[in-house]
Amino acid sequence: ADGLNTRAVAAGKEYFGSATDNGELTDTAYVTGLSNTADFGQITPGNAMKWDTIEPSRGTFSYTKGDAIVALAQKNGQKVRCHTLVWYSQLPSWVKTGGFDNATLISILKNHITEEVTHFKGQCLHWDVANEALNEDGTYRSNVFYDTIGPAYLPIAFATAALADPDAKLYYNDYNIESAGAKSTAAQNIVKLVQSYGAKIDGVGMQAHFIVGSTPSQAAQTTNINAFVALGVEVAITELDIRTTTPATAAAVTQQAKDYAATVGACKAVAKCVGFTIWDYTDKYSWIPSVFSGQGAALPWDADLVKKAEVYDAILNAWGSA
Numbered sequence: 001a002d003g004l005n006t007r008a009v010a011a012g013k014e015y016f017g018s019a020t021d022n023g024e025l026t027d028t029a030y031v032t033g034l035s036n037t038a039d040f041g042q043i044t045p046g047n048a049m050k051w052d053t054i055e056p057s058r059g060t061f062s063y064t065k066g067d068a069i070v071a072l073a074q075k076n077g078q079k080v081r082c083h084t085l086v087w088y089s090q091l092p093s094w095v096k097t098g099g100f101d102n103a104t105l106i107s108i109l110k111n112h113i114t115e116e117v118t119h120f121k122g123q124c125l126h127w128d129v130a131n132e133a134l135n136e137d138g139t140y141r142s143n144v145f146y147d148t149i150g151p152a153y154l155p156i157a158f159a160t161a162a163l164a165d166p167d168a169k170l171y172y173n174d175y176n177i178e179s180a181g182a183k184s185t186a187a188q189n190i191v192k193l194v195q196s197y198g199a200k201i202d203g204v205g206m207q208a209h210f211i212v213g214s215t216p217s218q219a220a221q222t223t224n225i226n227a228f229v230a231l232g233v234e235v236a237i238t239e240l241d242i243r244t245t246t247p248a249t250a251a252a253v254t255q256q257a258k259d260y261a262a263t264v265g266a267c268k269a270v271a272k273c274v275g276f277t278i279w280d281y282t283d284k285y286s287w288i289p290s291v292f293s294g295q296g297a298a299l300p301w302d303a304d305l306v307k308k309a310e311v312y313d314a315i316l317n318a319w320g321s322a
């Protein structure tokens with residue numbers, strides 16, 4: 001059947017997918033849409049694999065939520081992008097404010113990664129090993145790992161994940177790295193840093209949380225993706241959504257359709273842009289309104305699970321024929 005995933009695959013990509021979350025899985029109409037593999041060949045758990053869910057207290061691991069999403073994907077025959085091992089947010093306070101010294105925090109980091117990656121071994125096409133390690137100006141973001149261990153926490157994390165699941169592709173994932181600039185350059189430097197330690201890094205995830213009418217041009221995104229590919233890594237669009245003031249005007253939806261098509265076109269243009277994920281598929285479950293008040297309408301399906309034909313068709317057409 002024709003759909004977003006079918007078209008992406010026809011264009012040479014591994015998948016078109018969506019994020020999801022455990023609380024949404026009791027919504028049967030929603031799950032039916034998510035499980036339609038013509039549209040979605042891949043799932044990312046939006047929260048279920050983060051540190052606070054997986055290891056809420058030291059040495060106690062809880063995989064129920066992550067397992068539920070992996071099981072759904074397997075039942076549907078969908079790939080899973082596993083998200084995320086090392087992030088300053090949704091990090092339990094026992095890690096954040098534990099006051100651990102360098103050696104102890106390294107061992108906590110390695111243990112967390114080894115346990116979690118081993119648990120999901122063979123089930124993750126990608127792992128977002130590290131998420132959002134950078135400030136907007138390209139400096140490292142202060143977090144307990146950077147502040148205690150220094151930038152070496154990144155190569156340590158990648159090397160540890162590679163040992164636990166040699167077949168998963170290991171990604172660095174961040175936002176505002178989708179066009180050239182200080183932050184994109186810094187993300188390229190993270191790739192080089194990890195490589196310089198002899199650790200494996202396979203890809204970079206461009207989150208792509210965009211705003212209608214001010215998303216980078218297709219050409220700017222293509223050039224930027226190529227800059228990463230030149231370092232020997234692949235790229236995936238990992239969390240695309242394009243928000244606007246709500247309720248969205250007809251003009252905003254028309255612009256949004258063009259903006260979605262620009263990112264699809266950029267990924268299509270680069271063979272090593274391997275996959276494409278939107279950060280949930282319906283406005284019903286988007287994270288945007290709770291964080292950006294008065295904004296939303298960011299996804300191709302509205303809050304009633306109705307497809308926005310203009311946006312959906314723009315994505316289809318940007319991938320090209322089936």
Ligand code: G3I
Nearest residue numbers: 021023046047083084089090131175207209239279287291
């Ligand atoms: O689970 C609790 C629930 O028990 C409680 O009653 C409720 C009350 O607020 O909160 C629930 O937790 C929320 C959680 O999502 C699960 O729904 C948190 O408050 C909320 O902050 C959390 O938001 C998530 C956000 O990451 C946190 O930073 C979003 O769902 C998730 O979509 C979002 O995803 C991130 C990516 O991981 C990284 N890139 C940016 C992206 C968007 O922020």
